[in-house]
Amino acid sequence: MQATTEQYLWMYESMLVSRHLEETIEAIYMEGKKPVFNMANGPIPGEMHLSNGQEPCAVGVCAHLRPTDVVTATHRPHHIAIAKGVDLKRMVAEIFGKKTGLSGGRGGHMHLFDPAVNFSCSGIIAEGMGPAVGAALSRRMQNKEGVAVAFLGEGAANQGAFHESLNLAAVWNLPVVFVIEDNAWGISVAKNTATAVPRNDVRAAAYDIPGVFVPDNDPTAVFEAAGEAVERARAGGGPTLIEIQTYRLAGHFMGDGEDYRPAGEKEALLAKDPIPRFRDRLLADGVLTTDQDGRITARAQALVDEAVTFARESDYPAPEEALEAVFV
Known part of the structure; x- marks a missing residue:
């Protein structure tokens, strides 16, 4: 399945929007947290998980989706939310x-x-898999079109919800695509020390569904693999499990010292940053011109800057609003 010029340019721009947002959020997040880091301080308190480097996973899959399709994502969701x-x-x-x-x-x-676009995410590991299966089943029961896509990390493949969800999706032949973003690290635990198999796509065989491995964080390869899986799901062919080899260019969370990484790993990953690699390929193939690149980059930055200004200038909710929308 070959992407069109429009799809390639959309993928590239979405990756730029995500990256500019992450870099902007990174700077704002640290406001008030220096010289002594305290995640409770600043305009964005709490944990912050950046998806720098994992943009190909989002755009390659979401390029095939419609607003009516359902996506569930992880605690590292910004790139997927933007692409959806x-x-x-x-x-x-x-x-x-x-x-x-x-x-x-x-x-x-x-x-x-x-x-409005059927997107949700959760901080609980593998939490989005069951709801994605449920969404696919609900469409089946209501005779509605649409597929569901559950994004998860490689660590989630060791959770019970992973196996339960794959089993039910296979038993009921549901239109679900499970996408594992394998960035090699579950917080500070290396995949090869916590997972019995070298690649999680092989686990699909246990449920008699296709398993696909996409190497090297390649947006084009993700697009092709996801296109086949989504088309298969829409046609009634059932679920697919895709594992994408991707790279987390930042720590697990803001403030992570990343001391667990082997020497030289971070530098090697930064040298394989997927955005400049994708840009160079699009330029070489004549899909993108230098002038277009400048306009797309400026537009992506403007969209993020406008959103950040909107957020900064918006009001905080009143304290009593904490009691609204609560089940009692």
């Missing part, structure tokens, strides 16, 4: 804990919900 079309201003306002946020500032960056 989540309202950027309201998303950033939610990260800031503002009243204009997606959930009125209640959820923060690990709990982004946008029903």
Whole structure:
């Protein structure tokens, strides 16, 4: 499955929007947290998980999705939310804990919900897999079109929810695509010390569904693999498990010293940053021109800057609003 010029350019711009957002958030997050780091301080308190380097996973999959398709994501969700079309201003306002946020500032960056494009995420490991299976089943029962995609990390493949969800999706032949973003580290635990198999795509065989491995964090290869899986799901062919070899260019969370990484690993990963690699390929193939690149980059930066300004200028919710939208 070959991407069109429009799809390639959309993928590239979405990757730039995500990266500019992450770099902007990184700087703002550290406001008030120096010289002694305290995650409770500053305009964005709490944990912050950046997805720098993992952008190919999001754009390669979401390029095939429609607003009616369901996506569930992880505690590292920004790149996926952007690729799925989540309202950027309201998303950033939610990260800031503002009243204009997606959930009125209640959820923060690990709990982004946008029903307009059927996107959600959770800070609980493997939490999105069951809801994705449920969403696919609900569409089946209501005779509605649509597929569900569950993004998860490689550590989530060792959770019970992973196996339960794959089993049910296979038994019921549901239109679900499970996408593992394998960045090699579960917080500070290396994949090869915690997982019995070298690649999680081989686990698909236990449930008699296709398992696909995409190496080298390649947006084009992700696009091709995801295109086949989504098309198969739409046609009634059932679920697929995809594992993408990707790279986490930042720590597990902001403030992570990353002392667990072997010497030279971080530098080697930064040298393989997927955005300049993708840009160079698009330029070489004539899909992108230097002038276009400048315009796309400026537009991506402007979108993020506008969203950040909106979030900063928005009001915080009143204290009594904490009691609203609560089940009692």
